[in-house]
Amino acid sequence: VFSxxxxxxxxxxxxxxxxxxxxxxKNELCILGxxxxxxxxxxxxxxxxxxxxxxxxxxxxxxxxxxxxYFMQPQNAQSYHYFMHEHLFKYIDIEPENINxxxxxxxxxxxxxxxxxxxxxxxxxxxxxxxxxxxxxxxHIGFNEPGSHANxxxxxxxxxxxxxxxxxPAFLGLENVPKKAITMGIRTVxxxxxxxxxxxxxxxxxxIKETIEGEIDGHVxxxxxxxxxxxxxxxxxxxxxxxx
Ligand code: F6R
Numbered sequence: 001v002f003s004x005x006x007x008x009x010x011x012x013x014x015x016x017x018x019x020x021x022x023x024x025x026k027n028e029l030c031i032l033g034x035x036x037x038x039x040x041x042x043x044x045x046x047x048x049x050x051x052x053x054x055x056x057x058x059x060x061x062x063x064x065x066x067x068x069x070y071f072m073q074p075q076n077a078q079s080y081h082y083f084m085h086e087h088l089f090k091y092i093d094i095e096p097e098n099i100n101x102x103x104x105x106x107x108x109x110x111x112x113x114x115x116x117x118x119x120x121x122x123x124x125x126x127x128x129x130x131x132x133x134x135x136x137x138x139x140h141i142g143f144n145e146p147g148s149h150a151n152x153x154x155x156x157x158x159x160x161x162x163x164x165x166x167x168x169p170a171f172l173g174l175e176n177v178p179k180k181a182i183t184m185g186i187r188t189v190x191x192x193x194x195x196x197x198x199x200x201x202x203x204x205x206x207x208i209k210e211t212i213e214g215e216i217d218g219h220v221x222x223x224x225x226x227x228x229x230x231x232x233x234x235x236x237x238x239x240x241x242x243x244x
Pocket of ligand 1 (some may be wrong): 034035036037038039040066067133134135136137140141142143
């Protein structure tokens with residue numbers, strides 16, 4: 001628990017930077033699972049700073065983003081492709097071919113094969129070394145909304161109404177928010193070797209309480225993380241306000 005999200009984000013960025021450097025020293029790739037949204041923005045800011053000012057290199061980094069809206073063109077300003085380029089990728093030296101983000105602009109009949117190949121690609125690298133997560137007010141991680149199964153993998157989902165309401169300002173109205181998304185599954189996230197979940201602000205206090213203190217249940221998908229053997233919740237004082 002941190003007094004503010006800036007210090008918390010720096011701590012998380014430092015852990016990611018150390019992991020990248022330790023893999024570099026062994027001549028290994030570093031496989032990162034990344035999130036979008038407001039929560040990780042300062043983590044990415046700090047990684048960009050370390051790249052510019054301290055020479056942190058991303059040449060050995062391969063990234064897999066959690067999710068993307070469907071249907072969504074990558075060049076659209078609301079896409080998670082756009083977000084990742086604006087907040088991280090365009091400032092660092094990652095190889096473009098090492099960036100993986102679910103495709104929001106494929107045809108419906110291509111989705112199943114795309115999802116299977118996304119999973120296979122993660123597996124081909126030996127799995128995710130580190131997965132960064134935010135949490136939605138529904139208890140979603142990635143876009144695994146209430147009802148998601150513990151064994152779920154990358155797939156097309158229907159967004160929860162609350163999630164669409166929360167996204168509405170960015171889309172200038174609820175009617176413009178896509179109804180679907182492609183997301184990594186609960187199983188995909190649970191297989192990451194290390195998981196760090198970020199949550200800031202009082203808006204998240206209730207779901208953080210349910211996630212940490214509640215029963216493990218698909219109605220609050222983030223509760224599955226209670227079964228992960230290497231997970232840390234990095235929170236600010238407002239997000240822990242409801243914990244007993
Ligand atoms: C984004 C994602 C979502 C967000 C969550 C919280 O890639 O997977 O689960 O992490 O909706 O969003 P923010 O951080 O905007 O509150």
